[in-house]
Amino acid sequence: MVSVLLALLQQVSGPTGSTPEAAPAPVPVVARTFSGRARELSAHVPRLRDSITIDGTLTESAWQQASVLTDFSSYSPVDGRPAQDNTEVRLWYAEDALYVGIRAYAPPGTVRATLAERDRITNDDWMAIHLDTFLDRRSFVFAVNAFGVQADGMRSDVSAGPGVSRASLQAVDLSQDYVWQSKGQLLDDGFSVEMRIPFKSIRFQMGSTQDWGVQIIRQTQRTGYQDTWAPTSRSLQAFTPQSGYLRGLTGMKRGLVLDLTPTSVSSTTGRPNSDGWRYGTRSEASGDVRWGITSNFTVNATANPDFSQVETDVGQIPGDVRFALFFPELRPFFVEGSEQFDAPNRLVNTRSIVQPLGAIKLTGKIPRTDVGLLSAIDAPTSGSDGKTSPRFNIVRLRRDLGEQSNAGIVFTDRSEGARFNRVAGFDTRLQFANVYSLDLRYAASRTRDSVTRTGALWEASHGRTGRALGYRFNLQGFSPQFETQTGFVNRVDFVRAQINQRYTMFGSKGGWWDQRQHFLSASSLWSYNGFGNRDTPLEMRVSIDNSMTIRGGWRVSITPDLQRVDFDPRRYTSYAVLSATGRDTASFTPNVAQITNNVAFALNTPQWRRAGATLTATAGTEPEFFETSTVRRREVEAQLDLRPSSQVRIGTLLRYQQFVRERDGTVFSTQVVPRLRLEYQFSRALFLRFIGQVESRDRSALRDPRTEQPLFRRTSTGALSVQGARKSLLGRADWLVSYLPSPGTVVFVGYGTAVDASETMRPGDIARTSDGAFVKFSYLYRVRNASR
Secondary structure, X not given: OHHHHHHHHHHHXXXXXXXXXXXXXXXXXXXXXXXXXXXXXXXXXXXXXXXXXXXXXXXXXXXXXXXXXXXXXXXXXXXXXXXXXXXXXXXXXXXXXXXXXXXXXXXXXXXXXXXXXXXXXXXXXXXXXXXXXXXXXXXXXXXXXXXXXXXXXXXXXOOOOOOOOOOOHHHOEOOOOOOOEEEEEEEOOEEEEEEEEEHHHOOOOOOOEEEEEEEEEEEEOOOOEEEEOOOOOOOOOOOHHHOXXXXXXXXXXXXXXXXXXXXXXXEEEEEEEOOEEEEEEEEEEEEEEEEEEEOOEEXXXXXXXXXXXXXXXXXXXXXXXXXXXXXXXXXXHHHOOHHHHOOHHHOOOHHHOOOEEEEEEEEEEEXXXXXXXXXXXXXXXXXXXXXXXXXXXXXXXXXXXXXXXXXXXXXXXEEEOOEEEEEEEXXXXXXXXXXXEEEEEEEEEEEEOOOEEEEEEEEEEEEEEOOOEEEXXXXXXXXXXXXXXXXXXXXXXXXXXXXXXXXXXXXXXXXXXXXXXXXXXXXXXXXXXXXXXXXXXXXXXXXXXEEEEEOOOEEEEEEEEEXXXXXXXXXXXXXXXXXXOOOOEEEOOOOOOEEEEEEEXXXXXXXXXXXXXXXXXXXXXXXXXXXXXXXXXXXXEEEEEEOOOOOEEEEEEEEEEEEEEOOOOOEEEEEEEEXXXXXXXXXXXXXXXXXXXXXXXXXOOOEOOOOOOEEEEEOOOOOEEEOOOEEEEEEEEEEEEEEEEEOXXXXXXXXXXXXXXXXXXXXXXXXXXXXXXXXXXXXXXXXXXXXX
């Protein structure tokens, strides 16, 4: 793999020692206004030699010469209407950066703004510029709130999930952080922001003159509306191709793109033992290198990055405990350029590289083809024998087909001595007639450890996206022996067929409701061989999500759900019950198929200036997979976000869930989870955060639903163990002081402790079970050079 990287470097870097091209003269300054609603979507932006201070005031003469993008249109929840508030975005560029000036008008006192943590501005009013630098439907996104607090990342046209507006920040991969500057200020009639986006922080085409795609989005919490500069229709399949353009960009220089990021981490962890507490200290150093060899290719290398380099994983509360939870990648080396490794069905998950000793990757684009190559060596402790270092190689290539379609291949390899796991796959997404799409995917795996086995996954999906009507048909299968040790697949041996049908209505202008939507979802699931044998599905489910967006940003939904579940006997071969005599055990026979139904209710308030809330509740019956029976479900989850000032944020969550056996009314399980998150932002760069969570779980002993006799389970040694009652009362508290003046330069000081009161289930009897503190320091050194 390393030799492949070197060969590609020679191809894309070109000859060395060549004389730099002379910089073109500045473009003649002719300030112009480009109206989105008038479809003046080809914006010619002046190139200036001015230098400004990024302070959010828009008073320098350069802003008077800049091109102006104005006349926005609504997109969500209703598209095609003139925006309720006026917005002006001024653009100009120098040889090394693009400058963006925002003037957003609003009624006095209505702008929502906090001194938020980076990437956490979704509850504020915000504006974002999308730059499609390769015209390939993938955009660099730079977003700011009224104070200039930043959120940034990469967006593709397939990144928005169901129920997520394609213009929202939830449709953007915010894990990536770029180095750029911004500052804003609140005004009596809205806010203004200045932004400077260095060309060395992004990738773009090679060539002396370029056109880029551009879209500007404004989110106004007062109304709940999202507006776009280039009019964008909800009736079309793709979002990014409806953008406007920056035409005739020329004379852009990245200079030498060479970033060095050394990192130091020290940590102390402690656990109780017979002599009291035992503490251990660990210190380590690591480093990342980023080299932009051309404007469209980047090489990254890292040594010794592990998960101690990041703050904490995203908090998740388990739902269906049968399947593993997915946690996103957080390590900077793997995050940067991760869009080049986007593969269907999560066939690439770099968190499978647990503690790499070293890694190198090449990401970029040659004409119409995305390239991602990665090689890594993991620590021996990550291997199956604890002595052999696993080696990873990942290749991802994706070719643009026409304006809105693509096809790609992926290959992953994890080798550990004679053991290996290899996956090769092909995927394509074809869009046609503006509203239709067809997705086809296939991958095969080959794994060798004590034996050699092969498996496959396949998927076909067809959909239509219209303004009022939409649908998607999907058929997906994973064979029993499909395996990926470089990706994340938490379930195999199934075939699932799914039908989604959407009907959307839009309210009249000025009416009390903006949008109503009815979303029908029906699915059937078979075992892999059962599908081929035309057996009855193991699981069938139908639900209808009926939602309404009410004027001002309220949203309410009611979702009835109907299920039929037939328990797969193969999943219960290790279970046993007492025989009729009571002196021996017999195999457990799962219960007959269960039919259940429930209703879910959800209410989302607007994001008011000081607060916002969400309430969800579910009641009814659902299948219980441990005992193969039916339980009555009662669940309530409430979230409240408070912003008493621009610097203080308080997030609270309370979840209560109880399952009661329908057959006799006894309580099967209860879960209570309160969570508190407190943040104080001293400045944009410095904040203090506390997260505390308690989880109480109480599950009764498992019983055979036919005989009410206890259930046993056979262990790997062949011994039988009774599946008795389980109780736990666990808590955790984490403190973090974070100083992050810019991506790559950070100081983290953190402390965390865990407590346990499971023995008595009384909060007053908690005992500390572990604690730890860590200090992390990293510094991004950007080598400066005017030209290469």
